[in-house]
Amino acid sequence: MTDTTATGAEGRTHSSTNRRDIGIKKRYAAERRFKAYGIFAIVLGVTFLCILLWSVVSKGYTAFFQTEIQVPITFSEEILGTPQDAAENETKLLMANYPQLARDGLIRLLGIDPEDRQAVTAANGLISQGVRTELRDIVMSDLSAIGTTQEVWLYASSQLDSALKGQYDLNVPENRRPISDLQLRYIEELEAKGAIAQNFNWGLFTSGASSRAETAGVGVAIIGSAYMMLIVLALALPIGVAASIYLEEFAPKNRFTDLIEVNINNLAAVPSIVFGILGLAVFINWFGLPRSAALVGGLVLTLMTLPTIIIATRAALRAVPPSIRWAALGLGASRTQTVFQHVLPLAAPGILTGTIIGLAQALGETAPLLLIGMVAFVADYPDTPLDPATALPVQIYMWANEAERAFQERTSGAIMILLGFLALMNLTAIFLRRRFERRW
Amino acid sequence: MMENIQATLNERASVTPNRTIKMKTEKVTVHYGQKQALNGIDLEVYERQVTALIGPSGCGKSTYLRCLNRMNDTIDAAKVAGTILLDGENIYDPDLDVVELRARVGMVFQKPNPFPKSIWENVAYGPKIHGLAKTKDELEEIVHTSLKKAGLYNEVKDRLDEPGTGLSGGQQQRLCIARAIAVSPEVILMDEPCSALDPIATATVEELIDELKQNYTIVIVTHSMQQAARVSQQTAMFHLGDLAEVGDTEMMFSNPSDKRTQDYIMGRFG
Numbered sequence: 001m002t003d004t005t006a007t008g009a010e011g012r013t014h015s016s017t018n019r020r021d022i023g024i025k026k027r028y029a030a031e032r033r034f035k036a037y038g039i040f041a042i043v044l045g046v047t048f049l050c051i052l053l054w055s056v057v058s059k060g061y062t063a064f065f066q067t068e069i070q071v072p073i074t075f076s077e078e079i080l081g082t083p084q085d086a087a088e089n090e091t092k093l094l095m096a097n098y099p100q101l102a103r104d105g106l107i108r109l110l111g112i113d114p115e116d117r118q119a120v121t122a123a124n125g126l127i128s129q130g131v132r133t134e135l136r137d138i139v140m141s142d143l144s145a146i147g148t149t150q151e152v153w154l155y156a157s158s159q160l161d162s163a164l165k166g167q168y169d170l171n172v173p174e175n176r177r178p179i180s181d182l183q184l185r186y187i188e189e190l191e192a193k194g195a196i197a198q199n200f201n202w203g204l205f206t207s208g209a210s211s212r213a214e215t216a217g218v219g220v221a222i223i224g225s226a227y228m229m230l231i232v233l234a235l236a237l238p239i240g241v242a243a244s245i246y247l248e249e250f251a252p253k254n255r256f257t258d259l260i261e262v263n264i265n266n267l268a269a270v271p272s273i274v275f276g277i278l279g280l281a282v283f284i285n286w287f288g289l290p291r292s293a294a295l296v297g298g299l300v301l302t303l304m305t306l307p308t309i310i311i312a313t314r315a316a317l318r319a320v321p322p323s324i325r326w327a328a329l330g331l332g333a334s335r336t337q338t339v340f341q342h343v344l345p346l347a348a349p350g351i352l353t354g355t356i357i358g359l360a361q362a363l364g365e366t367a368p369l370l371l372i373g374m375v376a377f378v379a380d381y382p383d384t385p386l387d388p389a390t391a392l393p394v395q396i397y398m399w400a401n402e403a404e405r406a407f408q409e410r411t412s413g414a415i416m417i418l419l420g421f422l423a424l425m426n427l428t429a430i431f432l433r434r435r436f437e438r439r440w
Numbered sequence: 441m442m443e444n445i446q447a448t449l450n451e452r453a454s455v456t457p458n459r460t461i462k463m464k465t466e467k468v469t470v471h472y473g474q475k476q477a478l479n480g481i482d483l484e485v486y487e488r489q490v491t492a493l494i495g496p497s498g499c500g501k502s503t504y505l506r507c508l509n510r511m512n513d514t515i516d517a518a519k520v521a522g523t524i525l526l527d528g529e530n531i532y533d534p535d536l537d538v539v540e541l542r543a544r545v546g547m548v549f550q551k552p553n554p555f556p557k558s559i560w561e562n563v564a565y566g567p568k569i570h571g572l573a574k575t576k577d578e579l580e581e582i583v584h585t586s587l588k589k590a591g592l593y594n595e596v597k598d599r600l601d602e603p604g605t606g607l608s609g610g611q612q613q614r615l616c617i618a619r620a621i622a623v624s625p626e627v628i629l630m631d632e633p634c635s636a637l638d639p640i641a642t643a644t645v646e647e648l649i650d651e652l653k654q655n656y657t658i659v660i661v662t663h664s665m666q667q668a669a670r671v672s673q674q675t676a677m678f679h680l681g682d683l684a685e686v687g688d689t690e691m692m693f694s695n696p697s698d699k700r701t702q703d704y705i706m707g708r709f710g
């Protein structure tokens with residue numbers, strides 16, 4: 001046994017002196033080390049991504065639900081006037097004291113003595129001041145509601161909403177929390193009546209800016225962002241593709257085109273805020289376009305997106321095998337025919353992917369929009385791209401500066417909406433690439 | 441090697457020399473930037489004959505071929521000088537548009553390069569851009585006859601709407617020949633058309649070339665001397681940008697006068 005081992009060892013020593021020393025062990029060690037670094041880097045990246053997503057989602061998912069209270073509202077003629085009056089004079093109806101309708105309804109529901117000032121104030125603090133528009137919309141759309149009593153789901157105030165979502169520490173002394181013991185008792189009563197519920201918060205998607213969290217939404221921001229994306233798509237795609245085709249397929253290769261190439265690459269690296277300053281100077285101060293408008297935002301983002309699209313398009317054009325061009329040219333096709341009938345269709349998936357990635361970048365861009373005044377309080381939907389609007393990331397920025405708890409959850413909620421749009425765009429890019437690449 | 445080629449030549453019935461000049465180049469030089477690739481080539485290409493261009497790689501065969509249909513125009517660095525005549529007419533004559541020239545002088549490339557489109561569209565593209573067919577029926581007629589002439593029709597007649605890139609290498613190359621034929625060229629240039637094909641596909645394409653010479657003038661670049669011997673009537677030997685020797689294929693292989701040709705045929709370089 002010992003003998004065999006010895007011979008074996010000897011034999012190995014013998015043969016290894018014959019073999020070249022190429023450091024096999026070292027090579028494997030280096031390979032293992034490199035693999036370990038790689039795995040470590042990936043784990044680190046994924047961990048941070050998870051932390052990010054978890055922190056956003058855990059804070060933000062509650063924003064998609066909004067507490068509402070079901071209150072029997074009497075649309076009394078005393079406050080609103082008769083339907084005849086209303087038909088004659090709309091202003092009276094517009095200016096009527098709707099919050100009082102809500103307050104009266106609630107104290108009746110809770111059986112509070114209307115003379116008890118403290119109790120009435122406490123109860124009133126449970127419903128949102130946004131009821132003004134909510135109730136007005138009901139009456140304005142149907143005048144026959146006047147004089148009737150209807151069960152209406154009213155937005156709860158953000159204090160009630162936050163309290164129910166567990167965002168306040170209710171164990172601290174009463175004077176150190178935004179919701180009083182009396183109010184907590186009313187909430188319990190309402191819950192017992194089944195008059196309180198957390199419903200899906202459509203308002204988050206449809207409302208505009210508001211100083212009250214419960215009636216604030218990203219509706220205007222989504223419209224503003226959509227306008228800007230359309231403008232970027234309509235301008236940057238054709239301009240970028242035309243520039244790329246010219247540079248790649250037609251322009252002579254000389255110093256001048258080299259210089260242009262270098263500049264385009266540099267342009268892609270210019271900080272976005274610089275584009276904002278450019279937009280302010282050129283589009284607003286010089287061309288006199290309105291501030292805060294989606295048109296200006298779109299133009300600025302177009303400038304920012306152009307280099308991305310040009311670089312992606314040129315790469316896609318270069319990836320088309322030259323033999324395809326020879327085939328077409330050899331048949332007597334002109335350069336233009338060759339490009340548009342053969343090269344461009346093959347480059348399309350690459351161009352589309354680059355465009356969508358450029359658009360996604362533009363969608364998330366904030367800094368240049370702050371400079372051109374899109375950081376405005378806009379409550380009404382913009383009718384045209386010339387009207388004041390905000391953008392999704394700017395809305396997030398503005399909400400992040402608000403102190404109220406209810407705005408914090410909305411900040412995270414809006415981030416989730418933005419991330420959702422970005423994920424959707426990237427999925428579209430992947431889908432298009434898969435779809436078109438099959439034709440190769 | 442020599443015996444092999446000799447055998448091929450003897451097998452073949454001797455060709456009656458047809459001496460109509462189809463294309464002619466005089467003192468053609470080509471520069472790529474500073475580098476000279478062709479040093480004054482004088483060569484005549486005869487109608488309805490196959491002219492083979494042979495020589496070691498890098499000697500300028502492809503460059504010369506590209507002169508004949510002005511494909512060198514598409515290479516930025518390339519500068520062509522000298523006279524190139526097609527039926528006695530200068531191909532750089534402003535009266536002869538390059539589009540028309542390329543319709544009359546078609547090209548088949550080294551690597552089969554069908555468009556990533558259907559077989560039908562591959563063949564129909566040329567006639568379409570040159571307006572050769574007025575009706576759909578005429579176009580269909582052209583596509584079918586072109587595929588027949590390229591000996592591909594029977595293999596693909598049931599799947600004309602399938603992608604041309606799905607065919608085998610040899611079929612793809614015949615599709616490219618059909619595509620070139622579809623615009624009714626007078627001359628077909630072929631740059632090592634069989635170098636990417638297996639021996640059986642090569643044999644098929646060689647037979648096809650032999651048939652095509654009834655109707656077309658063919659200039660073929662090849663790195664295989666057997667192939668030159670098998671398909672061509674005239675052979676031109678290029679060497680480092682010079683035309684070393686040109687003559688009847690039979691003569692060239694049995695009795696080369698140039699030392700470089702002898703060496704090349706003997707396989708001493710290349």
Ligand SMILES: Nc1ncnc2c1ncn2[C@@H]1O[C@H](COP(=O)(O)OP(=O)(O)O)[C@@H](O)[C@H]1O
Pocket residue numbers: 472477495496497498499500501502503504515517
């Ligand atoms: N597009 C080009 N740009 C620069 N030089 C080229 C180009 N094409 C060919 N050449 C040069 O011209 C010479 C002849 O090339 P080519 O005609 O392709 O030779 P062959 O086909 O006989 O192998 C070679 O030295 C080659 O490097």
Ligand SMILES: [Mg+2]
Pocket residue numbers: 501502503631
């Ligand atoms: Mg070549």
